[in-house]
Amino acid sequence: MLRVLTLNLQHCLPGAGAGDGTAASGSLAGADIRDPATARAVLTALAEQIAELAPDVVALQEVDLGQVRSGRLDQAAVLAELLGWCHRRFAAAWAGPVTGLRRRPLHSALARPADDVLGPARAVFGQGPVGFGNALLSRYPITAWRVMRLGRGPATLLRRGNPIDPRSYRLFTATARNLLVGRLEPPGDVLPGVGVLNLGVTHLATRAETAHRQLDSAWGALTTLPGPHLLAGDFNLSTETVAALGVGRLLGDGPTFPAANPVRRIDHFLSDPLVGAPPPTAGEAAVPEAGAPGGSLPAGPRLRAVGGGTRAFVVSDHAGTWIDLEPVD
Numbered sequence: 001m002l003r004v005l006t007l008n009l010q011h012c013l014p015g016a017g018a019g020d021g022t023a024a025s026g027s028l029a030g031a032d033i034r035d036p037a038t039a040r041a042v043l044t045a046l047a048e049q050i051a052e053l054a055p056d057v058v059a060l061q062e063v064d065l066g067q068v069r070s071g072r073l074d075q076a077a078v079l080a081e082l083l084g085w086c087h088r089r090f091a092a093a094w095a096g097p098v099t100g101l102r103r104r105p106l107h108s109a110l111a112r113p114a115d116d117v118l119g120p121a122r123a124v125f126g127q128g129p130v131g132f133g134n135a136l137l138s139r140y141p142i143t144a145w146r147v148m149r150l151g152r153g154p155a156t157l158l159r160r161g162n163p164i165d166p167r168s169y170r171l172f173t174a175t176a177r178n179l180l181v182g183r184l185e186p187p188g189d190v191l192p193g194v195g196v197l198n199l200g201v202t203h204l205a206t207r208a209e210t211a212h213r214q215l216d217s218a219w220g221a222l223t224t225l226p227g228p229h230l231l232a233g234d235f236n237l238s239t240e241t242v243a244a245l246g247v248g249r250l251l252g253d254g255p256t257f258p259a260a261n262p263v264r265r266i267d268h269f270l271s272d273p274l275v276g277a278p279p280p281t282a283g284e285a286a287v288p289e290a291g292a293p294g295g296s297l298p299a300g301p302r303l304r305a306v307g308g309g310t311r312a313f314v315v316s317d318h319a320g321t322w323i324d325l326e327p328v329d
Contacts, residue, residue: 002191005055006232006267007313007320011064012042012075016259017312028314039071040078045314047082055322057184058137059201059232065090065110066130067098076135087138091147091180092131105131108147108178134201136182144183148221152176153210177205179218193327194301196227203234211236212245219247219270227300231270234318239265249273252323254310259319262310267321271303274328302328
């Protein structure tokens with residue numbers, strides 16, 4: 001069995017679970033994570049909660065790298081270290097500070113100054129790469145990585161006040177999105193008969209029509225890879241909407257947003273369609289099956305969810321959600 005957790009990290013801002021008393025460090029509600037020591041304490045508390053759940057893979061969205069607002073930490077690296085895992089990858093959707101000039105990274109890992117067009121200039125002043133994006137962490141080997149840009153939606157022009165006063169207008173540009181895919185190779189007794197799992201993580205746009213297009217592109221790209229597929233992340237779409245789009249097969253259930261009192265599920269898992277499958281198990285959403293893009297079925301073993309759930313963590317305005325995967329007999 002393979003347990004996969006997905007969580008919109010919200011750059012580790014303390015959330016609904018920050019004062020629930022489950023972390024050894026106590027209540028972290030309202031903690032100022034601009035302080036590096038405090039930011040690391042929050043990540044430590046999160047790692048404790050994740051370890052209690054004991055997932056094998058963690059798919060993260062809204063992950064900071066080197067941002068002032070989160071203590072300038074490499075959040076993916078620190079969390080992997082705290083979990084004791086060696087296999088991780090961060091993929092920046094954009095480079096640059098949150099409140100500054102955002103730009104497309106030259107290489108999404110942002111591991112070197114050369115990965116960002118302004119990286120060499122920052123290095124002169126002793127500053128490392130800065131960015132924001134998605135990440136995958138795994139206790140099992142991931143032998144290859146792929147990143148695909150999913151683009152951004154249209155900008156939004158808002159007016160507040162006098163319509164003839166130019167100062168009443170503000171232009172908001174949409175955030176760039178991407179897909180990060182890891183080639184996971186779990187031990188033979190974890191997913192018997194499944195030598196490789198193509199596991200993707202993404203965070204889609206808040207504008208529905210843009211999210212529809214991005215989801216279709218992400219699933220289409222993922223399913224070109226040989227073997228079974230799993231796409232996880234914050235889709236910003238309801239279960240009913242994703243099912244109606246006919247992209248993949250939904251796994252898992254339970255509301256994930258907002259974390260304090262979840263009323264809707266916008267964080268999802270998609271896997272390959274089944275052929276002549278039995279009714280959904282307790283961990284699978286009872287939604288219509290759908291084919292892969294173009295009507296063809298991807299080759300390789302199929303997976304089913306045999307369990308799962310949701311819970312609020314010390315961070316984020318999303319609840320995390322997980323599924324337990326097994327091969328279909």
